[in-house]
Amino acid sequence: MNLIEVNSSQCVRCGICAEVCPVGILAMGEDGIKAINPEACIACGHCVAVCPQAAIDNKKTPLAEQKEIESFPVFDAETAQLFLRARRSIRSYKKMTVPREKLLQLIEIARFAPTASNKQGVSFTIVEDKNILQKATERIIEWMEGQEQSGSHWSFVHHIRAYREFGRDPILRDAPHLIIATAPPTLARGRENTVFSLAYLELYAPALGLGSCWAGLLEMCAFAGYGPLLDLFKIPEGKVITGAVMAGYPKYSYKRLVNRNPLDITWL
Numbered sequence: 001m002n003l004i005e006v007n008s009s010q011c012v013r014c015g016i017c018a019e020v021c022p023v024g025i026l027a028m029g030e031d032g033i034k035a036i037n038p039e040a041c042i043a044c045g046h047c048v049a050v051c052p053q054a055a056i057d058n059k060k061t062p063l064a065e066q067k068e069i070e071s072f073p074v075f076d077a078e079t080a081q082l083f084l085r086a087r088r089s090i091r092s093y094k095k096m097t098v099p100r101e102k103l104l105q106l107i108e109i110a111r112f113a114p115t116a117s118n119k120q121g122v123s124f125t126i127v128e129d130k131n132i133l134q135k136a137t138e139r140i141i142e143w144m145e146g147q148e149q150s151g152s153h154w155s156f157v158h159h160i161r162a163y164r165e166f167g168r169d170p171i172l173r174d175a176p177h178l179i180i181a182t183a184p185p186t187l188a189r190g191r192e193n194t195v196f197s198l199a200y201l202e203l204y205a206p207a208l209g210l211g212s213c214w215a216g217l218l219e220m221c222a223f224a225g226y227g228p229l230l231d232l233f234k235i236p237e238g239k240v241i242t243g244a245v246m247a248g249y250p251k252y253s254y255k256r257l258v259n260r261n262p263l264d265i266t267w268l
Contacts, residue, residue, distance in 0.1 A: 003038040010055035017047035042118040085257045090211025091173045093248035113200040116189035122197050127178040137171040139229045140221045175246035182239040194243035211250035
């Protein structure tokens with residue numbers, strides 16, 4: 001089939017598909033909707049998803065693979081605000097592994113996050129081996145000690161002390177799972193796409209009874225290219241780590257909503 005096919009008996013020529021196309025490849029002509037620059041299609045699926053008559057099909061995002069919804073599902077404003085404010089970064093986890101089926105549910109939602117120009121391109125590695133997680137913490141601590149010795153402007157003293165003197169894991173917080181995002185180094189906006197994807201994951205986690213937290217210290221070490229850490233994760237050739245979060249069952253529940261700094265806003 002051509003990129004765009006229109007069921008002429010169903011199309012009412014409303015032009016909505018052309019109006020919502022983010023790259024402007026659709027136009028209404030005398031014979032109906034046409035693709036005027038099909039090679040520019042980014043496969044976002046807007047044209048097919050928005051058509052009120054289900055009259056348009058796109059080879060890159062087939063109508064048959066789209067799921068019907070009656071209306072856009074929304075929380076009421078109060079519930080949405082409560083949900084967003086109540087979510088916490090979890091740094092204390094139960095000593096329970098999460099079934100793979102549930103981890104797959106968690107990862108599945110991440111792939112539906114918006115990405116720049118619909119490039120997507122983010123892959124995931126789930127670490128569930130406790131031995132690898134423990135080694136990762138140890139190697140990050142070693143990297144931090146090297147940073148301290150080299151006079152880095154970052155200070156890691158309190159993390160090193162927590163680990164060496166008190167036997168705590170200040171890096172991965174004894175989380176049972178680590179979710180690592182990867183992307184090709186040539187992917188434009190790979191880091192931003194990762195942030196969107198992992199944000200979706202974090203917001204969905206409570207619905208599965210899970211908690212999560214960004215593994216920022218691991219990211220620092222990985223982004224610095226520390227080989228002894230990267231070797232643990234067997235990242236596929238042609239990809240680099242672009243983000244990481246810890247995940248597991250929260251050990252505690254939070255009873256109150258924490259306040260934030262006052263809103264700082266300028267109107268123009």
